[in-house]
Amino acid sequence: MTKESVPEGVLAQRQPGLYSVTPRMPLGRITPEQLNIINEVVQEFRLPGVRVTAGQRLKLQGIPADKLDGVVERLGPLGEFCKHYVQACPGTTSCRMAMRDSMAMGARLEEFLNTLTLPAKVKAGVSGCSMCCSESFVRDIGLMGKKHGWTVVFGGNAGRRVRTGDVLAENVDDDEALRVVGCALGVYALKAKPKERTARFVERVGIEMVMAALG
Numbered sequence: 001m002t003k004e005s006v007p008e009g010v011l012a013q014r015q016p017g018l019y020s021v022t023p024r025m026p027l028g029r030i031t032p033e034q035l036n037i038i039n040e041v042v043q044e045f046r047l048p049g050v051r052v053t054a055g056q057r058l059k060l061q062g063i064p065a066d067k068l069d070g071v072v073e074r075l076g077p078l079g080e081f082c083k084h085y086v087q088a089c090p091g092t093t094s095c096r097m098a099m100r101d102s103m104a105m106g107a108r109l110e111e112f113l114n115t116l117t118l119p120a121k122v123k124a125g126v127s128g129c130s131m132c133c134s135e136s137f138v139r140d141i142g143l144m145g146k147k148h149g150w151t152v153v154f155g156g157n158a159g160r161r162v163r164t165g166d167v168l169a170e171n172v173d174d175d176e177a178l179r180v181v182g183c184a185l186g187v188y189a190l191k192a193k194p195k196e197r198t199a200r201f202v203e204r205v206g207i208e209m210v211m212a213a214l215g
């Protein structure tokens with residue numbers, strides 16, 4: 001199987017001839033029915049295992065090339081490619097520390113991000129309070145809930161060259177937070193080089209360019 005013929009979202013593993021697929025699980029949530037499908041696929045195709053990723057998703061690993069199409073087809077909509085993803089903490093759904101509903105906000109952000117075509121993968125972290133359990137300051141987009149609204153962060157990265165994101169707005173409501181994210185990603189989409197992550201983009205052009213786009 002050539003690189004070009006691999007379905008979008010499928011990753012070639014280090015071992016030649018083996019692939020992995022990461023089903024779409026916004027905010028790490030999965031229904032019993034979806035869990036059943038994943039379990040059935042793993043058993044039916046005798047896959048060696050499933051791994052929980054750092055981004056709150058499940059990765060089906062060790063898929064041989066001749067089973068790949070069958071696995072993707074069997075996963076159905078669950079196997080949809082999801083380039084940008086959002087991790088969120090439980091927020092007000094269950095955490096006593098929470099100031100904001102990070103799950104609801106994360107769901108809106110996830111839906112919004114996946115309508116966009118961007119130069120590179122965008123990861124987002126939505127935390128319901130300043131304990132920042134979703135690592136909002138080291139994600140491309142970060143939201144952190146406080147008593148009077150969201151703090152919006154842009155350009156963070158937790159990779160080899162760690163970067164703490166810049167605060168674009170504070171104490172904003174859900175709609176304004178999404179608007180600010182949209183403006184920042186608008187200038188990123190327009191000015192970034194192909195495959196340039198937001199952290200490297202901000203380092204290159206300066207956060208002032210992003211701030212100027214906020215209106």
Ligand code: SF4
Nearest residue numbers: 089095098128129133
């Ligand atoms: S960030 Fe705050 S609200 Fe979210 S899980 Fe951590 S302590 Fe709870």
